[in-house]
Amino acid sequence: MFIDKVHINVKAGDGGSGCMSFRREAHVPKGGPDGGDGGCGGNVVLLADSSVSSLIDYRFKHHFKAGRGMHGKGSRMHGANGEDVILRVPVGTVVREYDDETRQAGDTIADLVCDGQSIVVARGGAGGRGNVHFVTSTRRAPAFAELGEPAQECSIELEMKLLADAALVGVPSAGKSSMIARMSAARPKIADYPFTTLVPNLGVATSGDLSFVLADVPGLIEGAHEGKGLGHEFLRHIERTALIVHVIDMTGGFEGRDPLDDYMIINKELSLYAEELSARPRIVVANKIDALATSENMQENLDRLQAQLKLDSIEAAGGDEFAISPIDPKLYKVSALTGEGVDSLKAAIAQKVHELRERAKIEQDSQECEYDKVWTLKRQTSDSEIRVNKEEDGVFRVEGRAVERMVVQTDLDNEEALIFLQHRFRRIGLDDALRDAGAQDGDEIRIAELEFEYVSDAADEFAELDI
Ligand SMILES: Nc1nc2c(ncn2[C@@H]2O[C@H](COP(=O)(O)OP(=O)(O)OP(=O)(O)O)[C@@H](O)[C@H]2O)c(=O)[nH]1
Ligand SMILES: [Mg+2]
Incomplete structure (x- = not known):
């Protein structure tokens, strides 16, 4: 059988969470924060391999998942990174975005025309940072750490095109x-x-x-x-x-x-x-x-x-x-x-x-792997978009991958973590976007599962952090 087009779902590994911990030693009564970072999740990578002659391996198995990053530990210990999943495809494979619902192929992600060429189709989540990163002059003992970043997941279309001279x-x-x-x-x-x-x-x-x-x-x-x-x-x-x-x-x-x-x-x-x-x-x-x-x-x-x-x-x-x-x-x-x-x-x-x-x-x-760069850039740009919609009077919903990811990476039960989240919102321009959309003090703002009250000029305890 001549199989030349398949659709698969790829999911990278989630990042491990950062650790919240303080140094404990017998003779150091108040040790400083020492929570290590979580490990990065593994990537899903496509690799063109001249010894692979068809896409038959992807006909029966459609889901591929990379390993997750381990959580950080005390004593500034990094969590281990998740394992990458490497999917070997024939030279001459064109990779496209694919929408499972509409069953339509989207933009071309890469055209793997040489042996050994590879592309990351789903990037693993970054590890969350441990509490050592959140120390400021006024906040010596941050009692929170960042959760791991969720991994990218997408469906892609692989098409093998006959490569003859x-x-x-x-x-x-x-x-x-x-x-x-x-x-x-x-x-x-x-x-x-x-x-x-x-x-x-x-x-x-x-x-x-x-x-x-x-x-x-x-x-x-x-x-x-x-x-x-x-x-x-x-x-x-x-x-x-x-x-x-x-x-x-x-x-x-x-x-x-x-x-x-x-x-x-x-x-x-x-x-x-x-x-x-x-x-x-x-x-x-x-x-x-x-x-x-x-x-x-x-x-x-x-x-x-x-x-x-x-x-x-x-x-x-x-x-x-x-x-x-x-x-x-x-x-x-x-x-x-x-x-x-x-x-x-x-x-x-x-x-x-x-x-x-x-x-x-x-x-x-002169144009090696241009696709890869273009697609990554496009993804980054769409990731950082912030959309503010007025759901009803006094209620706004904020959408956008990056901003939603920040919420998911935050321990919402931890007050300090919430204050830090506000700082990040300000850094990415959310305050301005809300003001432009007409938000007033006291309005309700919804992002992912988080709901909070809009305050236009909250003090920023983390202003000195370069995060
Ligand atoms: N006399 C003669 N007959 C030929 C020549 N080349 C092919 N044929 C005959 O033409 C017929 C078709 O040949 P194929 O090679 O099967 O043609 P094809 O272009 O591959 O045909 P499709 O696969 O149906 O598209 C066969 O009976 C061949 O023997 C030639 O140079 N001279
Ligand atoms: Mg013929």
Whole structure:
């Protein structure tokens, strides 16, 4: 079975709580605070691994959870950090946000295209700080510590996209599977009826000291871009390959189709599916030329096709006849049946793939792991947002991940901890946000499960702490 898309739920580990403790020694009657910090929760990490070839491991197990951080202890002892969970995925896996309720995929989190590339998809909660951190000049013995930070949890979509250097595309029965069988050790089914190939086949081809991965994908028909035939599913794979090798049946098949029509139809389907595919590097192959002698119009069709290919090549080069075009103007005449012309076609593909790889290397170096940074930044920004809604007269509800997390990290039964929480609210601008929303002294403010009364100018006992 060819599994290429799964949805999983990942939960990092919660942070351990900080410790509230005071030093106790026989000859030191009033030892200072010495509560250690809680350990950080473990992360859930995705790691691209070239020895993993499918997403099958995630088909039956959907929930992954990292270890929680241990609580801090007295004598300034740190709690141990929670264990990370490392999920190995195939190279070529695209990771997206996923909403379980709407069943919609969201933004792309990462595109893991190289072996060893990794991304943290759920970050463990920070450990809570022990009471040693909350000492101020007026508060020598803080009798509270911070609770651990709750972990991030989310659902994500993993999609494995076939990673081949070149893809053989064409109408059904054009000879794509025969071609991959000629060029590599792949042995797909070959038959004279359409849609013989139902899932992509991969093969490794070698020419001189260059080698490349070739994909044979199911045939495309008119309307493939909107889901006709088997095409749509596989256009996604074609989108990922650097080079398109377009195979044309010069005999026109049983129906006596016009090879030039076939050529135009496939080009149209590719560009309707994704505009940029029309400028994708391409090599065009005239297959089945062993039948030249017996086929009446083949020579004429070869000439027509060659003429059209030249025009397309110039157009793809921006109309400049002398510029290098992504579309090779040469029509490769071959027979997958007899092997005629196949070696020089293979050499041309190998050379082109080599050039494209070199170019991709340069581009990749300049934008390495950008996704990761963009997504993290986006998450941080949305985390720190504060929204204030008036629920009824004199009652306001405050929402936002960071501010709610502060409440969750606070021991609400401890008065000192509550005073410290107020200090943090002020630091993140909650007072201003409430004032702007029209809160008056005495109004009720609700955040997560906490309810308190708004006081506009409360004294700040922790003002000197840099937290
Ligand atoms: N005469 C001749 N027949 C060929 C050549 N290449 C392929 N064929 C025949 O064309 C038919 C279709 O070949 P396949 O390789 O299965 O075609 P395909 O493009 O993979 O077809 P789908 O998987 O259905 O899309 C088979 O009967 C092949 O033997 C060729 O160069 N010359
Ligand atoms: Mg086939």
